[in-house]
Every structure is written in C-alpha cells, then in structure tokens.
Amino acid sequence: MSKIPQQLIPLAIILVIVIGVFIAATDMFVPESFGKLGHFRADAIQENMALEQVYAGSDACYDCHDDIVETKSKSYHKGLACEVCHGAAMKHIDSPEDFIPNAPRGRGYCPLCHGYNPSRPSGFPQIIADRHNPGKACMSCHNPHNPLLPNxxxxxxxxxxxxxxxxxxxxxxxxxxxxxxxxEKGHKTSPKFSKAHKPTDNTTCANCHEKGSSVNKDAPKLNTEEHSERYLCWDCHYPHYPEAN
Incomplete structure (x- = not known):
C-alpha cells in the first residue's frame, strides 16, 4: 500500500483547521433565532414590531385633507401614497401644528419618477429636466394631486x-x-405627439428675403432661386442665428 505523499499532510491539517474555524464562527455569529421560522432571524419580527411607527398611511390624511385626497383618488397619482412625496407623517398626525410634512416645491423631486429613462414604458410622462422649462418649479405648471396637462x-x-x-x-x-x-394644436401640452414642423423648402425664407419682397424691407434681398440653386437656405444659414457665408 502506497504511503500518503508527505506534502499532503500539511494541506490536510490546514483544511481541518479551516473547517473547525468555520464551524466555530458559524456557531458564534449566527443568531440563535436564525432558522426557527425560515431562512431569517425570527427575532427580527419582534424587533421591527418594537420600532417606532413613522408612516401613517394615506387613509390618515383623509380626516383633514379629504378634498385633496378625493381629487388625488381620481388622478394619475391615485396609486401614489401621500408619504412618497411628503415623507413620513406620523408625527404630523400626532401633532399637526408642531410637525409640518415636507412639500417638495423644487425641481429635484419629480424627476425621480419623471426624468427621462429609456427603460420606462414609452407612454409614461418623461422629461429632460434641465431642458423642460428649467426656470420654474414643477408645481408652477402641474398640480401634483391632479397632474393633468398644464396650461x-x-x-x-x-x-x-x-x-x-x-x-x-x-x-x-x-x-x-x-x-x-x-x-400643431396640441404641441404645447403634448409635444411628443403633436410636432412643431420646420419649413420643407425655401419659400418661407423667400417671403422676407426674395428680391422685390415688401415684407421686412430691412432684410437682405436676393434672387433665392439663383442663390440657393439645389440647396435649402438652412444648409448654409442657421435660421436662429443667420449669418452670411
């Protein structure tokens, strides 16, 4: 019978030590209640039950804010709990005058849901926050309790x-x-579906710039057909800052 290779003995000793340390650590660090009710600490249930309640739930808001709750219940935000936007409100329920919930009036909060994200459904209202009316707070155009298209x-x-x-x-x-x-009629409220159309030929520019045109007499005049040949005016002149080339 062949002897065990000498180099395997130290490896076997190390393996036994590692297993022993693992068993000891498991016994030392795994909570006593772990596994009693499932693959979790059974004591966690009691610990969470003992925590101070900080969320009141939307039903608690109805007692004082029934008009707002009624409006919200018929809106696109009907499934959104009040405390999602206003924060934990149990202290407000207990002492309404001493604790006022937060009302997110800035522009940093709404984009958490409505900021553009290609993974969201295409029908979900999304904006690019730094381009969508960046000078105003969202609430100045949109009522968060009834978020219809604004004026x-x-x-x-x-x-x-x-x-x-x-x-x-x-x-x-x-x-x-x-x-x-x-x-298009609906462009200002639904720009994704109602477009603003650009000119398709040089006629628009010619209304002011065609030689002999009486529209805007100070505008440079030329024979647009000869000048442009087969090109569109904006191939060379940017219409929002038109300079001669």
Missing part, C-alpha cells in the same frame, strides 16, 4: 430656452417662431 406657456422659450437665447442675439430676434414653424 402651456405661451412663449416657446419655456422649453426651447437655448434656441431662444441664441435667437435673441440675432437679426431674427423679433421674428415670432410661428413665422417659420407650423405648430
């Missing part, structure tokens, strides 16, 4: 601020956006 701002700059700022420095500063863009 859209009249000025296009509310959403297209970068373009508007550039246009204000150009010769087109006083030109209304609708002079060049055809705006």
């Amino acid at each position: 859209a701002p009249e000025e296009c700059a509310a959403c297209h601020r970068e373009i508007s700022n550039l246009k204000m420095l150009s010769h087109h500063a006083t030109l209304p956006c609708t002079q060049c863009h055809t705006i």
